[in-house]
Amino acid sequence: xxxxxxxxxxxxxxxxxxxxxxxxxxxxxxxxxxxxxxxxxxxxxxxxxxxxxxxxxxxxxxxxxxxxxxxxxxxxxxxxxxxxxxxxxxxxxxxxxxxxxxxxxxxxxxxxxxxxxxxxxxxxxxxxxxxxxxxxxxxxxxxxxxxxxxxxxxxxxxxxxxxxxxxxxxxxxxxxxxxxxxxxxxxxxxxxxxxxxxxxxxxxxxxxxxxxxxxxxxxxxxxxxxxxxxxxxxxxxxxxxxxxxxxxxxxxxxxxxxxxxxxxxxxxxxxxxxxxxxxxxxxxxxxxxxxxxxxxxxxxxxxxxxxxxxxxxxxxxxxxxxxxxxxxxxxxxxxxxxxxxxxxxxxxxxxxxxxxxxxxxxxxxxxxxxxxxxxxxxxxxxxxxxxxxxxxxxxxxxxxxxxxxxxxxxxxxxxxxxxxxxxxxxxxxxxxxxxxxxxxxxxxxxxxxxxxxxxxxxxxxxxxxxxxxxxxxxxxxxxxxxxxxxxxxxxxxxxxxxxxxxxxxxxxxxxxxxxxxxxxxxxxxxxxxxxxxxxxxxxxxxxxxxxxxxxxxxxxxxxxxxxxxxxxxxxxxxxxxxxxxxxxxxxxxxxxxx
Numbered sequence: 194x195x196x197x198x199x200x201x202x203x204x205x206x207x208x209x210x211x212x213x214x215x216x217x218x219x220x221x222x223x224x225x226x227x228x229x230x231x232x233x234x235x236x237x238x239x240x241x242x243x244x245x246x247x248x249x250x251x252x253x254x255x256x257x258x259x260x261x262x263x264x265x266x267x268x269x270x271x272x273x274x275x276x277x278x279x280x281x282x283x284x285x286x287x288x289x290x291x292x293x294x295x296x297x298x299x300x301x302x303x304x305x306x307x308x309x310x311x312x313x314x315x316x317x318x319x320x321x322x323x324x325x326x327x328x329x330x331x332x333x334x335x336x337x338x339x340x341x342x343x344x345x346x347x348x349x350x351x352x353x354x355x356x357x358x359x360x361x362x363x364x365x366x367x368x369x370x371x372x373x374x375x376x377x378x379x380x381x382x383x384x385x386x387x388x389x390x391x392x393x394x395x396x397x398x399x400x401x402x403x404x405x406x407x408x409x410x411x412x413x414x415x416x417x418x419x420x421x422x423x424x425x426x427x428x429x430x431x432x433x434x435x436x437x438x439x440x441x442x443x444x445x446x447x448x449x450x451x452x453x454x455x456x457x458x459x460x461x462x463x464x465x466x467x468x469x470x471x472x473x474x475x476x477x478x479x480x481x482x483x484x485x486x487x488x489x490x491x492x493x494x495x496x497x498x499x500x501x502x503x504x505x506x507x508x509x510x511x512x513x514x515x516x517x518x519x520x521x522x523x524x525x526x527x528x529x530x531x532x533x534x535x536x537x538x539x540x541x542x543x544x545x546x547x548x549x550x551x552x553x554x555x556x557x558x559x560x561x562x563x564x565x566x567x568x569x570x571x572x573x574x575x576x577x578x579x580x581x582x583x584x585x586x587x588x589x590x591x592x593x594x595x596x597x598x599x600x601x602x603x604x605x606x607x608x609x610x611x612x613x614x615x616x617x618x619x620x621x622x623x624x625x626x627x628x629x630x631x632x633x634x635x636x637x638x639x640x641x642x643x644x645x646x647x648x649x650x651x652x653x654x655x656x657x658x659x660x661x662x663x664x665x666x667x668x669x670x671x672x673x674x675x676x677x678x679x680x681x682x683x684x685x686x687x688x689x690x691x692x693x694x695x696x697x698x699x700x701x702x703x704x705x706x707x708x709x710x711x712x713x714x715x716x717x718x719x720x721x722x723x724x725x726x727x728x729x730x731x732x733x734x735x736x737x738x739x740x741x742x743x744x745x746x747x748x749x750x751x752x753x754x755x756x757x758x759x760x761x762x763x764x765x766x767x768x769x770x771x772x773x774x775x776x777x778x779x780x781x782x783x784x785x786x787x
Contacts, residue, residue: 206268206269216435232291235260235289236289259285280433282430289419290419317330343415357438360431361395362392367392369392371389373419458501459501464554465518495589499539502527524539547570552573601689628715639678644660644662654744675695676694688712692709716780717783721785722751755777
């Protein structure tokens with residue numbers, strides 16, 4: 194949806210067949226999507242004062258500034274265009290395509306109905322007389338749309354797979370655009386989600402995983418989305434197709450299903466214990482056979498236990514304490530809300546991907562509700578609870594690190610609370626955390642944790658390697674390789690071993706680098722690269738081999754931050770170089786100990 198209250202013009206254009214096919218093909222893959230209200234905005238906006246002082250101000254019918262040459266134009270194509278909407282925009286200087294954020298999802302029928310009603314209302318606004326009436330109606334309609342988006346936010350339980358952005362670039366050259374998502378409340382946008390896309394000539398499609406956005410943005414709170422071209426010629430139009438949060442029919446593939454489980458969410462009645470608390474009372478309940486031992490073994494593997502139960506909070510917590518199992522569960526959700534809503538909140542509390550969850554419940558209804566709303570979550574009938582440790586997803590080694598992982602998550606919650614209440618800039622906050630990075634040579638005592646790290650890490654694994662234990666031994670024994678483990682701590686507590694890197698001394702090349710996602714956005718990867726460059730550049734240019742994947746492309750922005758140049762690219766394999774003598778980035782946020 195877009196601001197039809199201001200622009201309702203349709204233009205006839207025949208887009209190239211291959212471009213139209215691109216728009217049509219993605220529309221067939223969409224199961225559900227959001228309804229955003231895309232509007233015209235300005236990078237330098239300080240309205241209404243700038244309307245009087247800015248030389249670029251050009252009034253629209255609602256009095257705001259026109260930063261698109263012809264506004265937003267809807268394409269009418271000779272092909273069947275009932276299922277998709279293409280918007281044509283020519284950006285003036287400082288022009289931005291912007292919307293209030295909302296990741297609620299709707300089915301196609303409801304979207305059609307809303308867009309149809311919106312167009313009818315828009316026609317009524319555009320024929321209204323006199324001009325002042327049109328202006329007031331336009332302003333009112335904009336306000337209603339924005340308010341509706343905010344009010345409907347998080348009323349449902351479904352989580353998008355991704356933010357989909359599809360654009361046709363009719364020019365012969367690359368056009369860079371920036372995508373920025375930030376919370377309205379500045380204290381939650383110390384580091385907004387930022388993503389740069391180079392639009393190649395022709396049809397472009399970018400599928401940005403929702404969990405990458407949720408790492409930066411509190412999507413349960415109000416936020417905005419901006420799309421900004423960089424130095425685009427105002428004569429060059431861009432054609433926007435779907436620019437929404439989506440669930441895709443084919444997104445639930447093996448690649449998007451986590452192989453390992455990071456959190457087990459348990460129901461309680463007839464799952465953890467026999468009986469129903471509200472009907473039988475705690476004195477008549479009995480724990481399921483062996484459940485304490487199962488919870489303990491799950492915890493020892495570094496997997497978190499939590500709860501999604503429809504019960505009274507006080508009575509439930511008293512029952513958990515009565516049985517001596519209350520300490521097993523982090524961020525329990527006890528309410529009468531849908532179980533999917535509870536699981537979603539737990540994922541936000543833990544800051545882990547929703548596709549790393551297993552939900553155990555005796556109720557078919559509850560399992561089906563979670564499957565429908567959160568298809569990324571694995572589900573299990575509670576009748577099979579004794580087999581849970583036999584699942585492939587649980588076949589991970591028990592290490593000292595895994596035994597501490599519950600405490601890591603609890604400590605991280607304290608960090609998040611401190612961050613939310615911190616009034617300064619984000620980098621100041623990181624300095625205030627007093628983060629220390631310890632870099633040590635790989636030793637035999639680290640093998641189990643490094644093995645575990647290579648198996649669990651996806652988003653911050655720059656090689657994509659999955660090492661067997663014997664491979665780690667060979668790396669340590671190879672005299673041409675220097676391998677490092679990275680330990681981290683801050684004023685709140687220990688992170689443990691959070692990284693692993695390997696350098697080939699014969700080539701002065703970083704051939705492997707991976708980090709735990711628990712340190713993402715904390716500049717630890719920056720501190721490590723600073724250390725490595727300061728110690729290896731004296732030997733000559735420093736090289737990096739990097740395997741570009743959909744999962745790690747966001748984390749790989751660190752190489753851009755340092756100014757590495759791409760010297761070769763074969764499919765996903767990229768070779769980068771940092772020249773000797775070049776200035777090394779050092780933000781002095783993290784204290785490095787070697």
